[in-house]
Structures are given as structure tokens and as C-alpha cells.
Amino acid sequence: MxxxxxxxxDAIFSAMLNSSLNGVFVLDANYQVTIWNQRMxxxxxxxxxxxxxxxxxxxxxTLKGKRIELSIKNAIQHNTASILSQALNRDPFPLLSSKxxxxxxxxxxHIKPIQAKNDVRLCMVQIQDVTPSLRRETILRDIANExxxxxxxxxxxxxxxxxxxxxxxxxxxxxLTSILGSLGLVCxxxxxxxxxxxxxxxxxAYKNGQxxxxxxxxxLDIDKIESGNMEFNFKNTDVMAVVDEAINRFGxxxxxxxxxxKITQHLKTTTINVDAHRLMQVMSNxxxxxxxxxxxxxxxxxxxxxxxxxxxxxxxxxxxxxxxxFIPKLxxxxxxxxxxxxxxxxxxxLGLSISKAIIEQHGGDISVESELGEGTTFHVDLPxxxxxAPTNNPHL
Amino acid sequence: xxxxxxxxxxxxxxxxxxxxxxxAASLSEMVQEEVLxxxxxxxxxxxxxxxxxxxxxSAGNVSGVSQDFSGPFGGEALLLFPVEKSxxxxxxxxxxxxxxxxxxxxxxxxxxxxxxxILNAGLSSLANLFGQEIKTELPYFRQGSCKExxxxxxxxxxxxxxxxxLRVDFKLKKHAVDGYVVFLLDMxxxxxxxxxxxxxxxxxxxx
Numbered sequence: 001m002x003x004x005x006x007x008x009x010d011a012i013f014s015a016m017l018n019s020s021l022n023g024v025f026v027l028d029a030n031y032q033v034t035i036w037n038q039r040m041x042x043x044x045x046x047x048x049x050x051x052x053x054x055x056x057x058x059x060x061x062t063l064k065g066k067r068i069e070l071s072i073k074n075a076i077q078h079n080t081a082s083i084l085s086q087a088l089n090r091d092p093f094p095l096l097s098s099k100x101x102x103x104x105x106x107x108x109x110h111i112k113p114i115q116a117k118n119d120v121r122l123c124m125v126q127i128q129d130v131t132p133s134l135r136r137e138t139i140l141r142d143i144a145n146e147x148x149x150x151x152x153x154x155x156x157x158x159x160x161x162x163x164x165x166x167x168x169x170x171x172x173x174x175x176l177t178s179i180l181g182s183l184g185l186v187c188x189x190x191x192x193x194x195x196x197x198x199x200x201x202x203x204x205a206y207k208n209g210q211x212x213x214x215x216x217x218x219x220l221d222i223d224k225i226e227s228g229n230m231e232f233n234f235k236n237t238d239v240m241a242v243v244d245e246a247i248n249r250f251g252x253x254x255x256x257x258x259x260x261x262k263i264t265q266h267l268k269t270t271t272i273n274v275d276a277h278r279l280m281q282v283m284s285n286x287x288x289x290x291x292x293x294x295x296x297x298x299x300x301x302x303x304x305x306x307x308x309x310x311x312x313x314x315x316x317x318x319x320x321x322x323x324x325x326f327i328p329k330l331x332x333x334x335x336x337x338x339x340x341x342x343x344x345x346x347x348x349x350l351g352l353s354i355s356k357a358i359i360e361q362h363g364g365d366i367s368v369e370s371e372l373g374e375g376t377t378f379h380v381d382l383p384x385x386x387x388x389a390p391t392n393n394p395h396l
Numbered sequence: 397x398x399x400x401x402x403x404x405x406x407x408x409x410x411x412x413x414x415x416x417x418x419x420a421a422s423l424s425e426m427v428q429e430e431v432l433x434x435x436x437x438x439x440x441x442x443x444x445x446x447x448x449x450x451x452x453x454s455a456g457n458v459s460g461v462s463q464d465f466s467g468p469f470g471g472e473a474l475l476l477f478p479v480e481k482s483x484x485x486x487x488x489x490x491x492x493x494x495x496x497x498x499x500x501x502x503x504x505x506x507x508x509x510x511x512x513x514i515l516n517a518g519l520s521s522l523a524n525l526f527g528q529e530i531k532t533e534l535p536y537f538r539q540g541s542c543k544e545x546x547x548x549x550x551x552x553x554x555x556x557x558x559x560x561x562l563r564v565d566f567k568l569k570k571h572a573v574d575g576y577v578v579f580l581l582d583m584x585x586x587x588x589x590x591x592x593x594x595x596x597x598x599x600x601x602x603x
Contacts, residue, residue, distance in 0.1 A: 067422070078520065079531035081463075083512050085505040087490050088426045108505060110534055130502075137500055 023095065023127035026114070029076055031056050034122070043095035043105060043127065060093060068092045068109065075113040075123040084109040086130050093127060105129040162227055169220045176216065180209045218350040221281075222333065225357040232275040232361060236385055239270045239304050239311045246283035247302065253291040254300065261287065265303035270311045273385035278358045282366075285351040286315040286378050293319035293376070310364065310381040321372040330368060331356040399440040399558065399586055404593045407525075409438055412562060415521025419514045427489050432567040433514065435577075443546055443557035443580070450542040450561075450576060454478030459539045461511020465519055467530035468592060469585035473519060474538075474578040475511040475564070476545060482507060485566065485573045504537045511535050514564065518577055526592040546578065558586055 017024055018038040026035035036051040044051075044059075051059060056072070063069050067089060071082035084092065086108050093109075096102045108130050114122040183206040186194070194202060224230040247261045254261045290300040294317045301316040322330065333353045352366075359366045363383045370376040400408065416433040423431040441449065450458065459482035461475045477485060486503045489510070512535040523530040538545060546559065560579040565572065581589070 067426070074516075078523070079467075079529050080516050080520065081512075081532045081534045082516070083505070083509050083535055085502070085509040087502045087506040088509050112534055113531065115531075133501060137502055140500070 020126075021129070023129075025051070025056075025125055027056055027072065027076070027123045027125070029121045031072065031076070033059070040127070042098045043129070044093070045096065062094060063092060066092050068111075071111050072123055072125065075111050076121050079113045079115070079121075081113060082111045084111070086134060095127065095129075097129065097131060103131075106131045106134045158226075162223055165219055166223045169216050169223065173213070173216050173220075176209060176213055180206065180213060183209060215350075218354060221354050222350055222357075225354065225361075230278075230357075230361070232278060234273050234275055234362075236271050236273050237276060239267055239272050239313065239382070242272070242274070242276070242279055242283070243302055243304060243313060245276075246280060246287060249280065250284050250287045253288045257291040257294065258296040259291050259294045260299045261291075262299050262301055263303065264301045265305055267304035267306065267311060270304075270306070271385045272311050272382045274362055274382065275358075279362075282355040282358050282380065283313075285355045286380070289351070290315050290317040290319075290376075290378075293317055295319065307379070307381055309384065311384050313380045313382075314377055316375060316377040318375040321374055322368070322370040322376055323372065324370075327368060327370060331366070400590060400593065403597070404590065405438065407593055407597065408522075409435060411521045411525045412438065412518055415517035415519075415524075416514070416564065418520075419517035422513050422517075423489075423510065427568075429489075429568060432565075434565045435562050436565060438560060438562045440558055440586070441561055443559050444543075444548050446559045446561050446578065447542040447546045447548045450476065450546070450578075453574075453576075454481070454542070457539060457541055458482075458545055459507065459537070460545055461508050461515065461535045462538050462545075463512065463515045463535040464533040465530050467523070468526070468528045469530075469581060469588040471579055471581040471585055472547075473515045473532075474545060474580070475514050475575055476542075476578060477573065477575045479539065481573050481575070484571070485510070485568075485575075488568050488571055488573075508535045508537050514577065518562070518579075522589075522592075526596055528592065546580065558583060560586075560589075 017035070020037060020039055023040040023043045024035070024037045025033055025040050028034050032053055032055050033051045036046075036048040038048075040051070041047050046059060057064050057069065068084060071080075071084065074080040074082065084107075086106050089107075089109070091104060091107045093107060095105050095107065097105045106129070108128045110126040110128075112124045112126075114124055116122055183202060185191070186202050187199075187206050193199075221230070243263060247263070251261060287300065287302075294300055298318045301314075303314045303316070305312045305314070331352050333350055356366050359380055359382070365379075365381045367379045367381075368376060369379070412435040416435055420431045420433040423433075455478070457479050458476045459479050460477065463473045465471065465473055483503075486507050490503065490506060515535065516532055519530045519532060548557075558581060560581060562577040562579075564575045564577050566575055567573075
């Protein structure tokens with residue numbers, strides 16, 4: 001500060017200046033220092049008593065020829081204010097931090113012209129230490145970079161996986177179709193009656209081939225869903241028509257497992273807008289699961305109702321039920337309960353995952369309730385359509 | 397809106413282009429890449445119309461630098477870019493490749509400096525031309541709709557509120573970014589500006 005005896009205003013001004021976290025100094029029209037606050041003393045290691053009265057460019061010769069010199073001169077000569085950002089000006093003042101063991105500080109500089117009494121021209125320079133902020137921003141950028149790299153890697157991996165599944169599935173399906181065709185003809189007696197043992201072996205091969213084909217088709221469906229390439233053909237239909245058609249088409253599951261499919265509750269005319277083929281795929285999965293996991297001579301109950309303004313189709317079996325800790329994973333891919341009977345009944349482990357994706361594409365939900373020893377109920381909730389709904393869903 | 401005649405208008409454009417040339421040289425030195433700035437055209441407009449014109453050029457909000465000035469004519473000077481263009485410009489200049497969605501604190505600061513250089517250049521060129529001094533204040537960053545940036549309110553849509561609108565072409569490497577400089581002037585300042593141009597022309601004995 002200057003060596004004048006401070007009055008009250010001077011005392012206040014001095015207190016404000018010296019409590020600033022910024023380095024502040026003032027130059028006169030000859031670029032000589034007239035004010036030099038405590039923060040500048042700390043940053044520069046130059047005391048006010050040494051700085052005041054000295055030309056700034058003698059104190060800091062490295063400033064000459066730099067933008068800071070021009071900006072200061074413009075302030076004095078042309079009344080122009082300037083800002084020197086850290087990003088575009090690499091710390092023109094040789095200043096050190098008192099906190100970080102004397103490392104150079106990163107600087108943002110404000111230069112402001114002051115017109116004092118009698119047209120006296122002054123220039124105030126404020127230097128802000130932005131080192132901590134810059135450090136935080138660098139960390140933020142590094143994290144953002146890493147996240148971007150990780151996202152890119154994950155996307156590439158997903159694409160590789162998707163391409164692999166698609167290619168392999170297609171390459172497997174073609175010869176398998178041919179194999180099944182031939183085995184089917186043999187099983188059907190085209191080549192004449194087979195010896196008992198041969199017939200049994202051919203039948204086993206045919207059944208396993210069909211299971212393999214199911215798996216491949218499921219893999220292809222998963223691939224289509226994940227890549228967004230599964231196409232839907234939405235049309236209006238009555239919900240009971242869907243249920244009747246499903247029971248009619250998949251009655252064979254009931255016969256094969258010695259159970260009965262029974263409709264226990266009818267919903268009056270309720271229109272849903274669905275892709276009939278894909279919905280049959282879901283019904284096939286639910287009915288086949290229910291039949292597989294039901295005790296012999298039991299009944300699989302199918303009902304329709306309203307649930308929160310949606311049409312609900314429920315499929316209930318009286319099997320062993322699903323352990324509670326397994327339910328959250330039920331709709332994940334390649335997941336089957338560890339209970340012993342599942343190894344006998346088979347399945348690809350993809351059916352429920354595919355069903356969930358299909359129902360979600362319809363704007364609906366699929367959920368499950370289960371109690372060990374009592375059985376399991378799957379609920380499919382679908383939005384109700386207006387009588388004259390458009391053919392293109394999506395989700396009405 | 398005809399405030400200046402053709403000769404006065406051409407004089408003003410030339411003055412701005414001289415100033416922009418100096419600003420471009422400063423920026424080129426700072427970023428170690430060639431930066432080209434030019435002012436192809438200027439137009440005086442009612443403030444509300446100017447806000448609409450700028451809205452048509454940039455869908456959505458704009459980012460900008462604001463700087464008050466005073467002297468023989470006074471007001472507020474603005475450098476405006478569509479938000480995504482301001483991100484693009486700053487990241488080109490700073491060679492930042494991380495695609496953060498918003499300007500960071502340091503990018504905002506850098507944009508402030510760029511705006512300060514360009515606006516000071518524009519105002520200095522006027523001051524030099526007329527041999528008068530224009531005092532400028534420190535710049536600050538603003539973001540908002542064009543109406544908000546030009547401070548258009550329902551009450552202020554009168555012919556008295558005139559702005560001087562400059563399109564600034566900003567070219568860096570293979571990229572080109574268009575921005576706008578807007579001088580918000582009141583009618584007293586507009587008249588003063590016209591008088592200053594006339595005085596200058598008189599001194600050159602050109603009419």
C-alpha cells in the first residue's frame with residue numbers, strides 16, 4: 001500500500017484489497033506500480049515496498065512483447081478493458097503458489113482502466129490463481145475420456161458378439177435344416193419301415209436336431225431384438241381370440257405332458273393391437289413352460305382380465321414353483337433354475353428373454369408370481385386399442 | 397431501416413474489417429493457427445426484429461460475450477454464436493477433443509477472451525476512425541434465447557430501440573463458424589455515430 005496515513009476509507013479499502021484472494025496491483029500512466037496487495041507479495045515474492053514506484057516491466061521483464069503488455073498499454077492509452085484467459089495465455093506472470101510448495105500458479109488476468117480525478121489514467125490488474133480449478137477440470141476430462149473409450153470398446157464388443165451370433169446361427173441353420181428334412185422323411189417312413197433300434201435312434205436324432213434348431217432360431221431372434229431389426233406387423237384383434245388360437249395351436253404341449261389347458265376367466269370383447277405371429281411365440285413359450293413344469297394330470301389355467309387399463313393374459317401352473325432368489329433373473333438370457341426337473345424338461349434358456357422383449361415392443365409388460373410348492377403364474381399385460389386403431393403400433 | 401447512406405455504410409464496414417484484421421492477427425498468434433475474420437455486411441435494425449433475425453439463423457439458444465462501452469456513443473456490444481457453434485469454436489481454438497456437452501469454466505473464459513478481442517477490435521476501429529475514445533468494460537459470458545440476449549421485452553419493441561448488427565465470418569483451418577456482433581445502441585448514440593462518420597468524411601472532403 002502507499003505510505004499515506006490511512007483515514008477510515010483508506011483503512012476499509014486496504015482491508016478489502018488485502019483480503020482478496022486475487023493478486024491486485026494498480027499502475028499509473030507511466031506503468032509504475034502505485035498499489036500492490038498482500039496476495040501479489042505472496043505470489044511474486046516481491047514486497048510492496050520494493051514494487052511501489054517501480055515500472056512493472058522492470059519488475060517483470062518477461063512481460064515485454066507479450067499480449068499482457070499490449071493489454072495494459074491499451075487500458076492506459078485507450079481506456080480498453082481486457083481479459084487474459086488461462087487457456088489462451090500460458091501464465092504470463094512468473095508467480096508461485098504459497099500453498100503447493102512454490103509451484104507456478106495458473107492465471108486468469110483481468111485488466112481494467114480507471115479514470116481517477118483530474119483525468120488521471122490508471123490501470124488495475126487482477127490475477128486469479130486458477131490452479132485448483134484447472135486441476136479439477138483436468139481430472140474431469142480424463143474421466144470423460146476414459147468413459148468415452150470404455151463406451152467405444154463396449155460398443156465394438158457388442159457388435160462383434162452380435163455379428164458372431166448372427167453369422168454362426170445362419171451357418172448352422174442351413175445344414176441343420178437339411179439334416180432335419182432327411183431325418184423327418186426317414187422317420188415318416190419314406191425309406192420304408194426301420195428296425196426298432198434304428199427307428200429309436202433316428203427318432204432321437206430328429207428330436208435333438210429340432211431342439212438344436214429351436215436354439216438357433218432363438219439366438220437369431222435375440223440378435224434381431226438387440227440390433228433393433230425385429231419387424232412387427234401390428235393389427236387389431238380380440239384378446240380372447242389370441243388365447244383361443246394359442247390353446248388350439250399348442251394343445252400338443254398339454255397332450256405331451258399329460259396336462260389340461262383350461263380357460264378359467266373370459267374378458268368381454270377387448271381389442272389389442274398386436275403382431276399375431278410374435279404374440280403366438282410368447283404364448284407358445286408360456287404354455288410350453290407351464291405344461292413342462294406341471295405335475296401329470298394337473299390343469300394349466302389360462303385367464304384374461306383387466307389390469308390397470310391393460311388387457312391381461314395369465315397362465316398359471318401348479319408345479320413346484322420358482323425359488324424367490326431366482327425370480328429377478330428369470331427374464332435374463334440363458335437362465336434356467338437349478339431345480340432338478342429343468343434338466344429333464346430342457347429348453348434354450350432364451351424363451352422368456354425373447355418373450356419379454358416382444359411384449360415390451362408391444363408397449364406391454366410381462367411379470368411373474370410364484371410360490372414354492374404351489375405353482376407359478378405369468379402375466380402378460382397389453383395396451384388396449386381403440387376399435388379402429390392404426391396398424392403401426394408403437395405402443396398406441 | 398435506413399440509418400446511414402451507402403457511403404457512410406461502406407465506411408463503417410471498412411473500419412470494422414480493419415479492426416477485425418487486427419483481431420484475427422492476435423488470435424492467430426495466440427492459437428498458432430491462421431484465423432481469418434471478416435465483416436461482410438452490417439445492418440441497422442429494430443431490436444425485436446434483430447432478435448427474430450438471429451433466431452432464424454440459429455435454432456435454439458445462443459452463447460455470447462457481452463461488453464458495455466461508453467464514450468461519444470455508448471451501449472452494449474455482444475458477440476453471439478449458436479450454442480453448439482460456440483462449443484465448436486472454442487474447442488477448435490483450444491484443440492480440446494473431449495465432447496463434453498457444455499462449455500467448461502475454462503472454455504467459457506476463453507470465449508470471453510475471444511469476444512473481448514473481437515469486440516475491442518470493433519470498437520477500437522470506430523474510435524480510431526473518428527479520433528475519439530471509447531471506454532470498454534470487462535466482458536462477461538451470457539447464454540440464452542436471442543430475445544434474452546438482446547434484452548427484448550414486450551415493452552421495448554419500439555422503433556427507438558435500434559441495434560447495429562454485423563455478421564462476422566470466423567475461419568479457422570478447414571472450419572468456418574458464423575457469429576454475430578450486435579451493438580445495442582439508443583437513438584442518441586445512433587445519431588452520434590452518424591454525426592461522427594459525417595465529421596470524418598468531411599475531414600476527407602468526401603460526400
